[in-house]
Amino acid sequence: MQTDRIFGLVVVIGALAFFAGALQIQTSFLSDPVGPRVFPMVISAAALLCGLTFLAKPDAEPDWPERAAWVNMGIALAVLVAYAYGIGPLGFLLSTALAAAGISYLISPNVRFAALTGIGLSLVLYIIFKYGLGLGLFAFPRALML
Template identity: 65%
Template sequence: MASDRIFGLVVAILALAYLAGAFQIQTSFLSDPVGPRVFPMMIAVVGLLCGLAMLWKPDAEPEWPPLPVWMKMALTVVILTLYAYMLAPLGFLIPTALVAAGVSYMIAPQPAKAAITGICLSVGLFVLFKYALGLGLVALPRALMG
């Protein structure tokens, strides 16, 4: 019970810090009506609500995952951090396919299905972000694009 309350407090504090950071985002006079601050603010509010819920009503007997699960979570954090650094030099498709396949493999260790998942997710997200949402993504490394 105490561990849930401590974790809820940490989540709430981090969400407030994230919200403060979202308020610091500079907006241009040419930005859309919603602006670039709204999505980070929504994430912060959801995080704050989750943290407060854990403070208000903690689990009586929380069941913590075993060590191998913690190791998978740590590896996932490392993979996602590397993903953030791979996006600029390698474009969107290659890093997203690799990361999605890697995380899929950690969830269910089936190499063929993980590879198919990575490729499909990469292409699907690229089409969604690039064409449906109009984001300026680069598909492949600039050296390959010419």
């Protein structure tokens, strides 16, 4: 019960900090009703509601994951941090494929399926972001772009 309340308080504080950060985002067009601030503000509002729910209605006897699940969550966090740092030098396609394959392997330890998932997700996301949304992504490592 106490752990849910502590978690709820941490989520509320994080959501408020995220909202404050979203307010700092500079908008380039005054006439644009949906600027770059809206998405992080909506995410922080949803997180705030979740945190308040944990504070108001904590679980009487929460179930905590086994040690192996905590290890997998730590590995997933490390993969995502490496992805954030690797996307610049490695390019979108390679870094996304590696990160998606790593997370996929954590979910279901099958090397072939994880590799296919990483490659497929990387290509689909690249097409969506590049051609559907018009974002300028570095597809390949910057060293190859010279």
